[in-house]
Amino acid sequence: MSLLGFGVQVTTGISIIFLLNMILAFVVIFFERKHPSSTWAWIMVLLLIPVVGFILYLLFSQNLSKRKLFKLRKEEEEVTTRMKEHQLKNINEGKIQFKDPSMSQYKDMIRMNLLEENAVLSQDNHIEIFKEGEGKFKELIECIKNAKDHIHIMYYIFRRDELGMRIVNALIEKAREGVEVRFIYDAIGSKFVKRKSFKDLQEAGGKVELFFPSSIPIINPKVNYRNHRKIVVIDGEIGFVGGFNVGNEYLGLDKKLGYWRDTHLKIKGGGVGGLQSRFILDWRFASHEPMDDLHRYFPMKTCDGQAGIQIVSSGPDSQKEQIKYGYIKMINEAKKNVYIQTPYFIPDESMLEALKIAALSGIDVKIMIPNKPDHIFVYWASYSYVGDLLDAGAEVYLYEKGFLHAKTCVIDGKVASVGTANLDNRSFRLNFEVNAFIYDRKTAKELEDIFMEDLKECRKITKEEYKNRSSLIKFKESISRLIGPLL
Numbered sequence: 001m002s003l004l005g006f007g008v009q010v011t012t013g014i015s016i017i018f019l020l021n022m023i024l025a026f027v028v029i030f031f032e033r034k035h036p037s038s039t040w041a042w043i044m045v046l047l048l049i050p051v052v053g054f055i056l057y058l059l060f061s062q063n064l065s066k067r068k069l070f071k072l073r074k075e076e077e078e079v080t081t082r083m084k085e086h087q088l089k090n091i092n093e094g095k096i097q098f099k100d101p102s103m104s105q106y107k108d109m110i111r112m113n114l115l116e117e118n119a120v121l122s123q124d125n126h127i128e129i130f131k132e133g134e135g136k137f138k139e140l141i142e143c144i145k146n147a148k149d150h151i152h153i154m155y156y157i158f159r160r161d162e163l164g165m166r167i168v169n170a171l172i173e174k175a176r177e178g179v180e181v182r183f184i185y186d187a188i189g190s191k192f193v194k195r196k197s198f199k200d201l202q203e204a205g206g207k208v209e210l211f212f213p214s215s216i217p218i219i220n221p222k223v224n225y226r227n228h229r230k231i232v233v234i235d236g237e238i239g240f241v242g243g244f245n246v247g248n249e250y251l252g253l254d255k256k257l258g259y260w261r262d263t264h265l266k267i268k269g270g271g272v273g274g275l276q277s278r279f280i281l282d283w284r285f286a287s288h289e290p291m292d293d294l295h296r297y298f299p300m301k302t303c304d305g306q307a308g309i310q311i312v313s314s315g316p317d318s319q320k321e322q323i324k325y326g327y328i329k330m331i332n333e334a335k336k337n338v339y340i341q342t343p344y345f346i347p348d349e350s351m352l353e354a355l356k357i358a359a360l361s362g363i364d365v366k367i368m369i370p371n372k373p374d375h376i377f378v379y380w381a382s383y384s385y386v387g388d389l390l391d392a393g394a395e396v397y398l399y400e401k402g403f404l405h406a407k408t409c410v411i412d413g414k415v416a417s418v419g420t421a422n423l424d425n426r427s428f429r430l431n432f433e434v435n436a437f438i439y440d441r442k443t444a445k446e447l448e449d450i451f452m453e454d455l456k457e458c459r460k461i462t463k464e465e466y467k468n469r470s471s472l473i474k475f476k477e478s479i480s481r482l483i484g485p486l487l
Contacts, residue, residue: 106414
């Protein structure tokens, strides 16, 4: 082949690649209907790194919002619709009775969660808060050991280390006793854990499923969509939800991250039914098991608790960002203060504007993020938003005792949200998440007190410090913020 012919082939190849990227960029803009920030980020990736960008797009940018992944059966949908419509009717007609009358001011928020996510309000809940791993996992294992009928357990990250084996061994023991054990773990979060790792649990009678497993080796086409939920339901009466995954690092044993500060809830009462429903939907999708005779998983027992709870889920299969809506509604409802803890702070424009408006209105807005990063680009992207908040009058704190992984929001010492969703685009748009929205002054005050205690381990970022940060830091922020919609 002549040099001229080779040159023509190279030129033709480059032209084809450029044309394919143009076509794909056109698809992103006109057909995918992505969020504008994500659209521009993908267009830049496609144009700046053509071949690699094309591969990355195929891997990371599937659109699940057009698919209904989780489906209620006809009879379940009828029951859910009746409960939803009954509660909506009472709210609309002002007939809903609140155990704490002061919570009536949040009926619009309750209505929104009910409409968007069928999140029925229960008001008989008892809540226990855990902020350290040792106490949370000790209680979890004790509850597993006391299970009588079934154990449903789902974690994004589950490691087969010392802590993981303590839990697995407890599950094996219960499975051998005849207790139903169902276990889901995420294919990306637990990518180094193979199915055969749970052979011992399966041989004992437990059922184990992987969420979004890859149908091809090495590469998972659904790598961008992760089941980030952490749910445990025992006998339909006890539920756990929050930020803790399972691994030794969550006990503070990671030398790099050190002390692990997180928030997790143990719930007794009607709120457990919301967690149970979420688990069953995820289990059906992962296992294709029909799970009949659902009455046994929803025992009609009342609790003497006083806390109101709505369990709200969100995920990439939905057009709505239900948990984000809940956060924004909370911020807009605040009259005195908004206290937020999150390990990853990459808000979209709507969330950022809500926080800025609250701060400019005189609301005491405090945001706490970690000073020790576990994902460096996310850390610098989070830091890039600090200036916007400081200019509006909000306060931002860096937690320095260890790694802050708590996902909490508290307003006015009355309403709180605790769950698995971070305050970032990934949690709001790409991950499958679940949060408990809590209407209870006792629980909210306890979470507020924990926040204030954590402030003692924080360093406040001042306007002067942020203004005088180095050019290198500004460069890291700019690059990280640019790719923020993809993180």
